[in-house]
Amino acid sequence: MSEIFKINEIFYSLQGEGFYTGVPSVFIRFAGCNLHCPFCDTQHQSGQQMTVEDICRTVSNFPARHIVLTGGEPSLQVTSQLTEALHKMGKYICIETNGTHPLPDGIDWITLSPKDIFIKSPAARPILKACDELKVVFTGNMPSCDGLDIKAKYHYLQPCDTGNTAETQKLTRLAVSYCLAHPEWSLSLQTHKYLSIP
Ligand code: SF4
Numbered sequence: 290m291s292e293i294f295k296i297n298e299i300f301y302s303l304q305g306e307g308f309y310t311g312v313p314s315v316f317i318r319f320a321g322c323n324l325h326c327p328f329c330d331t332q333h334q335s336g337q338q339m340t341v342e343d344i345c346r347t348v349s350n351f352p353a354r355h356i357v358l359t360g361g362e363p364s365l366q367v368t369s370q371l372t373e374a375l376h377k378m379g380k381y382i383c384i385e386t387n388g389t390h391p392l393p394d395g396i397d398w399i400t401l402s403p404k405d406i407f408i409k410s411p412a413a414r415p416i417l418k419a420c421d422e423l424k425v426v427f428t429g430n431m432p433s434c435d436g437l438d439i440k441a442k443y444h445y446l447q448p449c450d451t452g453n454t455a456e457t458q459k460l461t462r463l464a465v466s467y468c469l470a471h472p473e474w475s476l477s478l479q480t481h482k483y484l485s486i487p
């Protein structure tokens with residue numbers, strides 16, 4: 290029997306952030322999240338019920354191989370039934386997660402963005418200890434980044450979009466300085482916002 294997922298939206302755009310910046314991708318945005326980050330700018334609460342078949346049919350409308358499972362927090366819903374179905378279509382599956390829940394088999398690329406730097410609750414602490422790229426939202430609090438115990442191939446520092454242009458520009462300049470002084474970190478920008486694309 291096909292599982293049911295609550296999906297906020299499925300859309301086609303360029304990946305705006307991190308390692309795969311610029312890569313055409315189909316984004317599957319899962320509804321809901323277990324955290325409440327103060328800077329969360331994603332409208333992810335609403336959603337419609339979709340089966341694996343519904344999702345695959347929608348995904349097949351777009352030509353890209355790259356799939357990005359995002360949210361909200363996709364790990365609360367994604368299953369191996371869905372990853373298997375997407376793999377059968379020849380897709381490459383990336384996930385953007387806060388790392389607080391286990392992932393099913395079949396994820397090809399893990400982007401982990403820990404939120405326990407901002408939310409001092411055990412519920413925000415990542416249980417995932419390895420990922421492909423670690424993406425830290427930079428709010429000016431760098432010392433805690435050095436203490437992260439998560440293995441990653443790539444480390445990205447992404448200035449927080451505070452909603453205040455001057456403040457965001459200041460954070461971006463500080464993040465640039467941090468990366469120059471700590472070259473194991475690279476800068477990630479939310480390029481889709483600069484381009485005014487989804
Ligand atoms: S983990 Fe992500 S989606 Fe969830 S509240 Fe934080 S920023 Fe928003």
